[in-house]
Amino acid sequence: MLKLFSKNFWHVTARLILRNKIGILIVILGTTIFFSTQWDKMRMSYTEANLLPDDHEATIVYDHFLKIFGEEGNIIVLGVKDSSLYSVEKLNAWNRLSDSFKKDPEVEAVISLKDLQKLEKDTKDEKFVLEPFITDSLASEAQINKLEDELFNQYPFYDNFLFNKKTKTLRSIIYLKKDIVNTEVRKDFVLNKLSPKIDAFQQKYNLDVHVSGMPYIRTLNSKSIVDEIGFFVAAALLVTSFIFFFFFRSMRATLVSLVVVCIGVMWTLGIIGLLNYEITVLTALIPPLIIVIGIPNCIFLINKYQHEVKKHGNKIKSLQRVITKIGNATLMTNVTTASGFATFIITQSKLLKEFGVVASLSILSIFVLCILVIPIIYSFLPLPKDRHLEHLNRRWIGGFVDWMERMVRHKRITIYSIALVLLIASMIGMYQIKVSGSLIDDMPQKTEFYKDIQFFEKEFNGIMPLEVMVDTKRKKGVMKLSTLKRMDELEELIDETPQLSKPISVVDLVKYSKQAYYNGNPKFYQLPTSYENSFILSYAKNSTSDVNLLKNFVDSTGQYARITTFMKDIGTDKMERIEENLQQKITKLFPKNRYNVVLTGKALVFQKGTKYLIKNLVLSLSLAIFLIALFMAYMFRSFRMIVISLIPNLLPLLVTAGLMGYLGVPLKPSTILVFSIAFGISVDDTIHFLAKYRQELQQNHWKIKTSVYGALRETGVSMFYTSIVLFFGFSVFTISSFGGTVALGALVSITLLFAMLSNLLLLPSLLLSLERSIANKEVLREPSINIIPDEDDEEEDEDDNSEKLS
Template sequence: MFKILTTGFWEAIARLILRNKIIILIAIVLATVFFSSQWKYMQFSSTEANLLPDDHETNLVYNDFLEIFGEEGNLVVLGVKDSTIFTVKQLNAWNNLADSFKGYDEVDAVLSIKDLQKLVKNTEKERFDLKPFIKDSIANKQQILALEKELFEQYPFYDNFLFNAETKTIRTAIYLKKDIINTPARKVFILNVLQEKIDAFEAQSGLDVRVSGMPYIRTLNSKSIIDEIPVFIGGALFVTSLIFFLFFRSFRATFISLIVVCVGVMWTFGILGMLGYEITVLTALIPPLIIVIGIPNCVFLINKYQQEVKSHGNKVKSLQRVITKVGNATLMTNVTTASGFGTFILTESTLLKEFGIVASLSILAIFMLCLLIIPIMYTFLPFPKERHLEHLNKRWIGAFVHWMESMVKNKKISIYITTLILIITGIIGVYQIKISGSLIEDMPQDTDFFSDIRFFESEFNGIMPLEIMIDTKRKKGVMKLSTLKRMDELEDLIIEIPELSRPISVVSLVKYSKQAYYNGNPKYYQLPTSQENSFILSYAKNSTSNTDMLSDFVDRTGQYARITTFMKDIGTDKMERIQEDLQNKIDKLFPEERYEVTITGKALVFLKGTKYLVKNLLISLTLAIVLIALFMAYLFRSFKMIVVSLIPNLLPLLITAGIMGFIGVPIKPSTILVFSIAFGISVDDTIHFLAKYRQELQANNWKIRKSVYGALRETGVSMIYTSIVLFFGFSVFTISSFGGTVALGALVSITLLFAMLSNLLLLPSLLLSLERNIANKEVLKKPSINIIPPEGDDEASSDNKKHD
C-alpha cells in the first residue's frame, strides 16, 4: 500500500511540475531575488573561530581574564633585522615610522626604541623619574653606539621585548584599542593604513620590515579566506562543467546544469545572510561544495532523461519518468548527504553548528532546484539530437563496467583478500595518526605574513599569547614579597622552556625598580630583599610613571597579577606537556588556600578548542553512521542488509585514515571533516545500487546472480560518472593556499574514489556470497519506501530491465 502511495505521490509531483512550469519558474526567480537581497547581511569573521562552547570551562576562565585585564590580542609588532638599521638615517626613519601611527583613533599606544624610558632615581623627591633613551632624534654615530650599549648591555628589562640583544633585531609594538580588535575597524586600519605605510617605508629605506601579532595575522588570514571564495567557486564551476560536457557532449545540458548550481550558490549565500552567520574557513567551503554535490544530481536526472528518450522517443513521458523514477532516489541520496552534514548541528560548537545548518539547507535546496529546473527547461527545448545520446554507448565505460562484472563473477576471493589487506594496512596507519593543535599550520605558507610569523618565532620565541593569572585572594596581595618570589620562580621555569618567550610581569618591573634604585647598575636587576623592599616600593609608589606601567600587569585592586609569555607554534603534544609542567610548578609554588592560579590565553584556548572539535567531529561521524544505518533499516527492514551496506562505506574511511597516518597528515578540524563529508556522499551510491538490486530481484523472480549483475550494469554508468565529477570537483580545493583545505580536498577525493570501487566491487560480491542470508523475499519484497518505482504497466517488458 505504501509503495502504491509513494509511486502515486511522485506521479502527482511530476504532473504538478510539468503543468505549472511557468508559475514554478517565476517562484524560483522570486526566491532567488529574495536570497540575493540577503547578501548584504553576510558578515566576514572579525575574530578567530572559537571552537569551544560559550559555557566551556576554558572559555569561562579566559573570559574572566579578559574582564580583569581586557583584550590580550591587541598587539601588532614590526621588526627589522638589518645591520644598517643602526645608522643615523635608518634609525631616525624607523622611529618616525612608529611616530606616524600615534595619531590614529584605532591606536592605543606605540612603543619603539625612541619611546623607551629608563627609570632614574630621584633622591630629592624619593621617587623614580622616567628619562628617555633618545630625547628627540639621533644626531650622530656616537649616540647610536651609546644607545646600543645601554639597551643591549645595561637594561635587561627591555630585552626580548623591543629588541633581541643577541641578534640585534629590533621591533616596534603597536597596541590597538581593545574595543576595535573584534570589529571591521581593525581590518580597515591594518589593510589601508598599516600596510600602506610599511610598503612606503620599505620602498624608501630598502629595509625588509616584518609584521606580526594576532590582529595582523587574523586580518591577513581572513582576507585570504575571502579572496579564495571566488577562486573555489570559479574552479568548481569550470572543472565540473568541463567534465559534464565531456560526458554528455551537449552545450545545452551543460548550460542547464550551470544555471542550476549557480542558483544554488546564490541561495547558499542568501541563507548565510538571512541567518546572520559569519563567513568562516568552514562556511566558505559550502558554495563550492554545493556545486560539486549539485552536478551529480544533474548527471542522474539528465542521464535518465536521455535514456528514456532513446528508448521510446516520447519527450513528455521521458520527463515524467525522470521525476517519478529518479526523483525519489535523488531525494533519498540528498537526504543522506544532508544528514551527514546535519549531524554537526548536534555538536555544541557554534562553528560546526552553523556549518551543519547552512550545508544541510543548501543541499536540500540544490536537490529541489535540480528536480524543478531540469525537467522544466527540457520542456522548452527541442528533442535531443543523436549526438547528444552517443555517450550512452561509450565503449570505455562499457568496458569498465564489464571488467567490474567479470571481477565480481570470477574474482570474489581476490576482492576479499585485497579488502582484508587494505583493512589491516589501514588499521596500522590509524595508530600512527597524531592530533594537531597548531594555530598556523593551515595558514597559507607561501605568504609574507606566514614567513613573518616564523621570523618572530625565531627572534622572539613566538607570537601566540599564553597568560598565567594569579589571584592572591586579597587586595594588594600581588606586591607582597612572598608573592613576587613565587612568581619569579615560576618565571624561571618559563625561561627554561625553549618554546616560550621571556615572560613579562610585575616581577620584571620590581626588578627594574631595584636596578634604578642602585643607579641603573644591571647587576641589581633582581627582586629586592625583605629589608630593601619597603623603601624601594615607597619610591615606586611615589612615581606616577610606575603606576601607569603597573596597570598592565596588576589590576586596580592589587589582587590579580598576570604573567604574559608568547608561545611558538607547536604541536598538541608539546603544548600539553608545557601546560602540565607549568601546572605542576604552580601547584608546588602557590598553595590553594592562598592563591588561585589559572593558565589561559589564546594559545591555550585554541589547543582546547582543537581537541574539543576533534572529539565532537568523531561523535558527529558516529551519529552520521548510526543515522544512515537507521535509514537503511527503514528502507530494507534487515539488520544484515545494514551491515552489508555499511561495510563498503566504512572501508574507504579506514583506508583514508591509514593514508593520513602513513604520510603524516594529522587529525585536525579540517581533516576530520573528510570522514563525515565523504561518508554522507558515498552512501548515496550504496542506496542507488541496493534499490536497483531490489527492483531487479522483483523483475527476475528473485534470481540472485542475475539481479546483482543487472544492478551493476544499470547503476555502474551513473556511479562512475558521478564519482569522476566528485573526484575532480573536490580536487579543486587542492588549489587553496590553506593547508587544511588542500588536505580536505585531496582526502575527500581519494575517499570517494575508493568508495566507488568499494560499492561496485565489494558490495555486489558480498550480496552474492551472502545471498541465502539476506537476499530473500521476506527481507526485500516489501520495502518501507520504494526508492526506484517499478516500470509502468504500459511499458514493454524489455523496458523494465533497461532503465534505472
C-alpha cells in the same frame, strides 16, 4: 500504504511541475532575488572561532580573564633584521614611522626605540622618574653606539621585548584600542593605514619590514578566506563543467547544469547572510561544495532523461519519468548527504554548527532546484539529437562495466584479499595519526604574513599569547613579596622552556625598580629582599602614574596579576607537555587555599577546542552511521542488508584514516570534517545500487546473480560519472593556500574514489557470497519506499498523464 503514497506523491509532483512551469520559474526567480538581498549581511570573521561550548571550563576561565584584563590579542609588531638599520638616517626614519601610528584613532599606544625610557632614582624627592634614551632624534653614529651599549648590556628589562641583542633584530609594538580589535575598524586600519605606510617605508629605505601580531594575522587570514571563495567557485564550475561536457558531449546539458548550480550558490550565500553567520574557513567551502554535490544530481536526472528519450522518443513522458523514477532516489541520496553534514550541528561548536546548518540546508536546496529547473528547462527545449545520446553507447564505458562484472564474477577472493590488506594497513596507520591544535596551522603558508610569523618565532620565540592569571584572593595581594617571588620562580620555568618567549609581568617592573634604586647597575636587576622592599616601595609610591610601565599586568584592585608569554607554533603533544609542566610548578608554588592560578590564552583555548572536536567527531560520525542505518532498515527491512551496505562505506573511511597516519596529516578542525562528509556522500552510491538491486530481484524472481549483474550494469555508469565528478570537484580544494583546505579536498577525493570501487566491487561480491542468506523474501522484505519505481507499475499511468500534459 507508504509505498502507494510515495508512488502517488511523485506522480502528483510530476504533474504539478510540468503543468505550472512558468509559475515555478517565477517563484525560483523571486527566491533568488530575495537571497541576493541578504548577501550584504555576510560578515568576515574578526576573531578565531571558539571551538569549545560556552559552558566549557576553558571558555569560562578565558572569559573571566578577558573581563579582568580586557582583550589579550591587541598587539601588532613591526620588526627589522638588517645591520644597515643602525645608521642615523634609517634609525630616525624607523622612529618616525613608529611615531606616525600614534596619530591614528584606532591606536592606544606605540612603543618603539624612541619611546624607551630609563627608570632613575630622584634622591631629593625620594621617587623614581623616567628619562628617555633618545631626547629628540639621533644625530651621530657615536650616539647610536652608546644607545646600543645601554640597551643590549645595561637594561635587561627591555631584552627580548623590543630587540634581540644576539641578532640585533629591532621591533616596534602597536597597541590597538581593545574595543576595536574584533570589529571591522581593525580591518580598515590594517589594510588602509598600516600596510600602505609600511610599503612606502620599505621602498624608500630598502628595508624588509616584518609585520605580525594577532590583529594583523586575523585580518589578512580573513581576507584570504574571502578572496578564495570566488576563486573556488570559478574553479569548481570550470572543472565540473569540463568533466560534464566530456561525458555528455552536449553544450546544452552543460549549460543547464551550470544554471542550476549557480542558482544554488546564490541561495547558499543568501542563507549565510540570512542567518547572519560569519565567513569562516569552513563556511567559505560551502559554495564550491554545492557545485560539486549539485552536478551529480544533474548527471542522474539528465542521464535518465536521455535514456528515456532514446527508448521511446516522447519528451513529456521522458520528463515525467525523470521526476517519478529518479526524484525519489535523488531525494534520498541528498537527504543522506545532508544528514552527514547535519551531524555537525550537535557538536556544540559554533564553528561546526554553523557549517552544518548552512551545508545541510544548501544541499536540500540544490535538490529542489535540480528536480524543478532541469525538467522545466528541457520541456522548453527540443528533443536531444542523436549526437547528444552517443555517450550512452560508448565502448570504453561498456568496457569498464565489463571489467567490474568480470572481477565480481571471477575474482571475489582477490577483492576480499585486497580489502583485508587495506583494512589491516589502515588500522596500523590510524595509530600514527597526530592531533594539531595550532591556531596558525591552517593558515596559507605561502603568504608574506605566514613567513613573518616564522620570522618572529625565530627571533622572539613566537607571537601566540599564552597567559597565566594569578588570583591572590585579597586586595593588593599581588605586591606582597612572597607573591612576587612565587611568580618569579614560575617565570624562570617559562624562560627555560624553548618553545616559549621571555615572560612579562609586574615582577619585571619590581626588578627594574631595584636596579634603578641602585643607580642603574644591571647586577641589581632582581627582586628586592624583605629589608630592601620597604624603602624601594616608598620610592615607587611617590612616583607619578606614568612610571607604572606595566599597569596592564595588575588589575585596579591589586588582587589579580598576569604573566604574559608567547609561544611558537607547536603541536598539541608538545603543548600538552608544556601545560603539564607549568601546572605542576603552579601546584607546587601556589597553595590553593591562598591562590587560584590558571593557564589561559587564545592559543591554549584553541588547542583544547581541537581536542574537544575530536571527541565530538566520534559522536557525529556515529550519529551519521546510525541515521543512515535506520534509513536502510526503513527502506529495505533487513538487518543483514544494513550490515552489507555499511561495510563498503566504512572501509574507505578506515583507508583514509590510515593514509592520514602514514602521510603525517594531523587531525584538526578542517580534516575532522572529512569522515562525516565522505560517509554522507559515498552512501549515495550504495542506495542507488541496492535500490536497483531490489528492483532486479523482483523482476528476476529472486535470482541473486542475475539481479546483482543487472544492477551493476544499470547503475555502474552513473556511479562512475558522479564519482569522477566528485573526485575532481573536491580536488579543486587542493589548489587552496590553506593547508587544512588542501588536506580536506585531497582526503575527501581519495575517500570517494575508494568508496566508488568499494560499492562497485565489494558490495556486489558480498551480495553474491551471502546469496543463501539474503535470497528469500523473508530476509529482504518488501521495502517501505520504492526508491526506483517498477516499470510495469507506472507504464499505464504515465502514458495517460503524458497525453494530458501534451
